[in-house]
Amino acid sequence: MRPRSRWRALEIIGSTLCFALVVGGLIAIDPRVREQVTSQISSQSFSTWGGRLTAAIPVLVEVARSQSIDHAPMVVFGLVAVVLVLFLLRT
DSSP states (O other): OOHHHHHHHHHHHHHHHHHHHHHHHHHOOOOOOOOHHHHHHHHSSTTHHHHHHHHHHHHHHHHHHHHHTTHHHHHHHHHHHHHHHHHHHHH
16 A cells, blocks of 8 residues: 555545544434434334435534534634644644
């Protein structure tokens, strides 16, 4: 594996883990998201996962929006921290 492709793979893995962490946090915090996820997982038909995912995305977006409004100072702090880490990694 070339060095650049290794970094690319690590970036993809890191992005996937961060997305899973955010969704997991939303599931842990908000009962609306928890209900959607448990209802989607508890049904036995896995053939309509695409439809179920598209139905759950608006709920996730609305919850993320309301949580970010409720906790605006922490969101700003987190965004600044991410930007600083990105600048630190680039140098």
